[in-house]
Amino acid sequence: xxxxxxxxxxxxxxxxxxASAEEGRVVLRTEAGWGGKIREGSLFxxxxxxxxxxxxxxxxxxxxxxxxxxxxxxSGDVAYVRRLDLPAxxxxxxxxxxxxxxxxxxxxxxxxxxxxxxxxxxxxxxxxVKAQLLSANAAVVGVMARDPDAMAFLSxxxxxxxDVHVVRLDAAADRDFPWEPELLDMxxxxxxxxxxxxxxxxxxxxxxxxxxxxxxxxxxxxxxSYPKTVAALEALSPVAYRGTTQLExxxxxxxxxxxxxxxxxxxTVSVAELRSGAEPWAVQSGVPVxxxxxxxxxxxxxxxxxxxxxxxxxxSGHAGLWAAMLGDSLKAExxxxxxxxxxxxxxxxxxxxELDFFPGLKALPLGxxxxxxxxxxxxxxxxxxxxxxxxGRREWAWWVVPAVAVVSSTAMFAVGAAERxxxxxQTLEVTVLSGDGYAVRTAGVSVAVPGGGxxxxxxxxxxxxxxxxxxxxxxxxxxxxxxxxxxVGDGTHATFFDAPFWSVGKAFAPFERxxxxxxxxxxxxxxxxxxxxxxxxxxxxxxxxxxVVSGPDWARVGDLEPGESGSFRLxxxxxxxxxxxxxxxxxxxxxxxxxxxxxxxxxxxADASSEHRRSLLTTFVNATELPGARLNAVYAFGWRERTxxxxxxxxxxxxxxxTELVVQxxxxxxxxxxxxxxxxxxxxxxxxxxxxxxxxxxxxxYRLDEGALMxxxxxxxxxxxxxxxVRLTFERDPSAQRPVQWxxxxxxxxxxxxxxEQSAEWEADRPARYLIGGSLLRVRAAGPEGATIRAPDVTxxxxxxx
Numbered sequence: 001x002x003x004x005x006x007x008x009x010x011x012x013x014x015x016x017x018x019a020s021a022e023e024g025r026v027v028l029r030t031e032a033g034w035g036g037k038i039r040e041g042s043l044f045x046x047x048x049x050x051x052x053x054x055x056x057x058x059x060x061x062x063x064x065x066x067x068x069x070x071x072x073x074x075s076g077d078v079a080y081v082r083r084l085d086l087p088a089x090x091x092x093x094x095x096x097x098x099x100x101x102x103x104x105x106x107x108x109x110x111x112x113x114x115x116x117x118x119x120x121x122x123x124x125x126x127x128x129v130k131a132q133l134l135s136a137n138a139a140v141v142g143v144m145a146r147d148p149d150a151m152a153f154l155s156x157x158x159x160x161x162x163d164v165h166v167v168r169l170d171a172a173a174d175r176d177f178p179w180e181p182e183l184l185d186m187x188x189x190x191x192x193x194x195x196x197x198x199x200x201x202x203x204x205x206x207x208x209x210x211x212x213x214x215x216x217x218x219x220x221x222x223x224x225s226y227p228k229t230v231a232a233l234e235a236l237s238p239v240a241y242r243g244t245t246q247l248e249x250x251x252x253x254x255x256x257x258x259x260x261x262x263x264x265x266x267x268t269v270s271v272a273e274l275r276s277g278a279e280p281w282a283v284q285s286g287v288p289v290x291x292x293x294x295x296x297x298x299x300x301x302x303x304x305x306x307x308x309x310x311x312x313x314x315x316s317g318h319a320g321l322w323a324a325m326l327g328d329s330l331k332a333e334x335x336x337x338x339x340x341x342x343x344x345x346x347x348x349x350x351x352x353x354e355l356d357f358f359p360g361l362k363a364l365p366l367g368x369x370x371x372x373x374x375x376x377x378x379x380x381x382x383x384x385x386x387x388x389x390x391x392g393r394r395e396w397a398w399w400v401v402p403a404v405a406v407v408s409s410t411a412m413f414a415v416g417a418a419e420r421x422x423x424x425x426q427t428l429e430v431t432v433l434s435g436d437g438y439a440v441r442t443a444g445v446s447v448a449v450p451g452g453g454x455x456x457x458x459x460x461x462x463x464x465x466x467x468x469x470x471x472x473x474x475x476x477x478x479x480x481x482x483x484x485x486x487x488v489g490d491g492t493h494a495t496f497f498d499a500p501f502w503s504v505g506k507a508f509a510p511f512e513r514x515x516x517x518x519x520x521x522x523x524x525x526x527x528x529x530x531x532x533x534x535x536x537x538x539x540x541x542x543x544x545x546x547x548v549v550s551g552p553d554w555a556r557v558g559d560l561e562p563g564e565s566g567s568f569r570l571x572x573x574x575x576x577x578x579x580x581x582x583x584x585x586x587x588x589x590x591x592x593x594x595x596x597x598x599x600x601x602x603x604x605x606a607d608a609s610s611e612h613r614r615s616l617l618t619t620f621v622n623a624t625e626l627p628g629a630r631l632n633a634v635y636a637f638g639w640r641e642r643t644x645x646x647x648x649x650x651x652x653x654x655x656x657x658x659t660e661l662v663v664q665x666x667x668x669x670x671x672x673x674x675x676x677x678x679x680x681x682x683x684x685x686x687x688x689x690x691x692x693x694x695x696x697x698x699x700x701x702y703r704l705d706e707g708a709l710m711x712x713x714x715x716x717x718x719x720x721x722x723x724x725x726v727r728l729t730f731e732r733d734p735s736a737q738r739p740v741q742w743x744x745x746x747x748x749x750x751x752x753x754x755x756x757e758q759s760a761e762w763e764a765d766r767p768a769r770y771l772i773g774g775s776l777l778r779v780r781a782a783g784p785e786g787a788t789i790r791a792p793d794v795t796x797x798x799x800x801x802x
Contacts, residue, residue, distance in 0.1 A: 026058060026086065026112045026124040027051045033131040034142055034186065035167030041136040043097045043185035043464065043511070046128060047171060048110060050084060051091035058086045061117040062094045064128065067107040067475045068467060068482055076482020076497060078467045081117055083486070093174075097182035097464050103129035106476045118481040118497065138163040139329050140186055144173060145193040146225075147308035156319040161689070162330050179204040181211035181513050182464045188329035189217040193307045194225035197232040205233050212236070213296025213438035214513040217329060223306035226270040238293035239272030239302045245287060250312070252284040252719075256324055258772035259317030260750060267311060269304035278302075280719035281325075288719075290325070296438030296515075301325065324773055327714075348442065348508065350622065351428055354615035355446035355506050358424060359657075423449045423649050425457070425656035428612060430620050431517070433539070433664035439514040442619070445494075445507050445656075447649060452501040458648035460491040462509045467494075520636050520664045521565075526679050532569035533666075535636055537562055543638030543662060545589060545613075550634045551577030554587055560638065574681040574793075575668070576632035584617035613639060616661040632684035637663040670716045671800060678715055678796040680729060685711035685791045688778070701790035704740075709781045713794045717775035723798035726767040726777060730760050730792045740783035742792070747772050752780060767796070 031047040038044040052058050064080040082094045110128035113120035134140065143151045143166060151166045158164055169190070171177055179201060184190065190208075197204075212218050220237055222229040224244050230237045246266050254262035274280065274291060281301075282290040291302040305312055312318055323330055384401050388394050425447040433439045447457050459465060467483050484495040485507070496505040518540050524533035531550055537543050537560035546557040548568045555570035589610045617637070640660040647656045668682050687702070688710040702709055715723065730742060743752040744762060748769035755762045764770045771777060781789050 025052075025054050026060075026114075027053060028062075028110055028112060028124045028126055030110055030126070030128040030130075031171065032129040034140070034169065034171075035165075036131050037134055037140070037165060037167060038100045038129070038131045039134040039136065039138055039140060039186040040100045042100045043182050044100050044131075045171070045183040046096040046098050046110075048094045048096065048128070049091060050086060050094060050112060052086040052088060054088060056088050058088075058114060060084065060112055060114040060120055060123075063111045063113055063117045063122075063484075064096055064098065065109050065111065065477060066098070067477045076478050076480045078482060079117060079484040081484050081486040083116075084112075093176045095178055095180070095183060097180070097185070098129070099466060100133070100186060102133060103127075103131075109477065117484060134165060135163065138165055139188050139326065140165050140167060141189045141191060141326075142167050142169045142172075142184070142187040143191045143193070144169045144195050145191065145307065146195055147193075150193050150308040150313075151191055153313070153319050154322060157323055157330065160323075162323070164330065173199075175199065175201065177201075179207040180463065181207060181214060182511075184208075184211045184216065185511065187216065189219060189326060191219045191221070191307070192229050192233075193219075194222040194229060196228050197230065198228075200232045205235055208233065209236055209295070210438075210513040210515060212298040212300055213434065213515065214440055214511065215297040217299050217301065217326065219301045219303060219325075221303035221305065221307050223268060223270055223304065223309060225306065226272075226304075236295075236300050237275070237302060238278035238291045238300055239274055239288065242271045242273055244268055245271050247284050247287060247289075250284060250289075252282040252289060253312075253321055254317055256282045256290070256773040257317045257321035258324070258747065258776070259320055261317065263311040263315040263317070265311070267305060267309070272302060272304065281717065283719040292325075294436070296434040296436060296513075297440065324776075348444070348510070348619055350615040350618045351430070351442070351444050352506065352508070354428060354612055355426070355444050356504055357611065358426060358446075358448060359612065423447060423455075423654050425647050425649070425654045427644070427647075427656060427658045428616055429658060429660040430616055431514070431660055431662050432620075433517065433519050433662065435519045435664055435667070437516055437519060439517045441509070441512040441514055443509045443512065445509075445647070446504050447647075447654065448502065448504050449499060449649070450502055452499045452503060454495065454497050455499065455505070455650055456493050456495040457505065457507065457654075458488075458491060458493050458651070459507065459509075460646050462492045462512060463487065463490060464512070465492040465494060465507045465509045467507060520662075520666075522636065522666050524634070524666055524668065526572075526575055526668065526682070529571065530569060531572050531575070531634065532567070534565050534567050535560070536565040537638075539662065541640055543640060546636065546638035547587065548634065548636045548666070549579055549583065549587075550575065552580050552583065554583070556588070557636075557638075574632075575679070576634045576682075576684075579621045579635070581618070581621050584614045584621055587617075589613045589617075612659045613661070616659065620661060620663055632682060634666045634668075635663055636666055637661060671718075674800050674802070676716060676718070676721050676723070676796075676798045676800060678794065680795045681793045683713050683715060683794050685713050685779075685794075688712050701788060704781065704783050704785060704787045704789065707782065707785040709789070711779050711781075711791060713777040713779070715771070715775045715777065715794070715796050717773070718800065719774075720801040721774070721798055722801065723767040723771060723774075723796055725795075725797040726764040726770065727795045728755075728762045728777075728779065728792045729795070730755070730762070731790045732758065732760065738784045738787075740781050740787060740789050743780045743782070744770060745772070745778035745780070746770055767798075 029049040032038060033044045048062055050062055062082045062084050065077045068078045080096050084092060084094060086092060105127040108129060109125055111122040112124040114123045141151060141154060148168060154164050154166050220229050227241050246268050248265040250265060250267060251262045269287060269289060272288060274288060278291050278293040280288050281292050289304045293300045384404055385397060388397055388400060425445065427443055427445045429441055429443040431439050431441045445459055449455050465485055481497040486493045494507040499505060518538045521536035521538045522533055535557050540562055542561050544559045546560050548555050548557060550570065550572050553570050553572050555568040557566040557568050560566055640662060642658050644656050644658050645653055647654050670676050670678055739757055742755040744755060746753050746769055777794060
């Protein structure tokens, strides 16, 4: 009987264990990227579907662990964490935004920790990112359309040297998709065509707006179904729908694409009225067919036709039309800097290093320390000796001297470490304003904790953050926690584990999209030799040390209170140009560098760190130095320094100081009083072929590594603009044994026209014959291989139709 009882008891224990295991079982399923693709250097979405087939509720954390390499000193992994409560038999979806980099089975894992991370137990795990890694210069277009193959024609562009990938946004159609800009970061364009958007979440329009403002392009189309496309996005639409009509000719689209053969009509299109800020891009028979509206660093487009409808769907020029509309999304050599001066992770080396230094904690100079040590040594030895001698107690010296030394040292340590007994934090930020109320901010935060151990930094208003170490191929998982990043509401909690005494923990927010931040108002004029104007501070807060920078030249505006204006003037040889990377070290800032003007220090806080400022400015300059950055930009920048009280350490406020660089590009106002004027040197060319032509910033110009070079000048494009004068100015090298032969493309005759060999200037007799799509001028240089050339400058004038 005893044996039977023992057997029954053992069986009961086994079955109870199996039942318990079944009740606590969690199943994970993942989908990475868009269309199974992710892009290097951009954030991508990771969808994690967590199901609980057991018979009891489960609570815990969904965790994506990524190897941090040596960025945390090899001390652990970086974990992205989401808290989740799963009812019995239920399933939930969690979305993560992760950095685009190589992922292997050994450098990351997705897990569910019952009871929380890292103290809980992982009860489900799998390698997650199974996707194709695209290069950083690939263009990715996301599509939601009634016809899943509506944008398949874009693949034709790859035969012309582009790298274009069309991905379907099937997951975005789900009601649980949050439409956060970080999840759309790898997309250059989003196309919505004849799909109902009234099923999208209520906040989709606001979040899609922030994505566009951060340098995205949104295309809204559908023809007769356009009202369905904009049902939930009416506030973003550049036009107001007014019905439909039929067009017999589509010559305007062919002209915009530079195609000689327009699609055969007829075509039913939507009729719309332009809203404020919208610009007609293509107009046929008085009907706007393509309209664009700038929004932040991006654009919203309206297309009057259904992308999958004939005759455009099978038109041979359709891909060329979209190449013109996508523009820089296709032509930038490196996606990371498509918008002017946006700061991406590739350029934050200076920012990362500067976060190690806290301006409030300054060591005494070596000379002062030496003097204090001499005074201390004299007082402890001879001072104590004479005191004891006077009292006749010289025999006490053997214990009094050490005692005085210990007490003095303790006192000096207490005084010297007074600032270091409490945790301190700081944030360094680069905020790039778009000029219409939007901005993109790159920020780093560091916290110094005297006690070490585990601690959590609460960073509000930062929707995505990571640890500086997470970039590139980070090696293999260490198997122990190093840091955890958790999204909590609209903020981020960064937890550092097992930190040593007096260590510095750092987190990084690479691309925060902001709205309602104001702008720098300005009025600029350029006559070919001087750049002058007025700058107005409409950011809502004081800016100190405001400058205007054009290439290697700068002019100081001074401090600007909110609403205050200041004038500037600087002599320049040309508009803009790349900012040399030594400018941050030559320009006078808070603490003048050698040779700088002391007047630069007025109204700067006494404890301002010029090193912080120079590092932030260097971070921005490095971004404009990356391939694909704008070659001819003029920038204004200033500083904001403040003490912030919203950072928390382990739930308690921590004193923190913020140093912020505020930057905005000053764009030349081409349209004034019904005229369009393009002064010499403002429009910089873009290389059409060869794709990797070496740029020589000192000229500025290019090297003919393949014996030929084709350039394009994109004049301001408006359907209501008529150019009446277009001129090219050349700088010839009279010493060249074989001069470079320049040619200009004649769009009307479909041929190259040579420019007279020694001519310093070329002017179009009838500009419309040479401008592709009414605004694009193409030139070609041919010469000996390895020759260096300076790109010609273009000048143009025209009128705007009333």
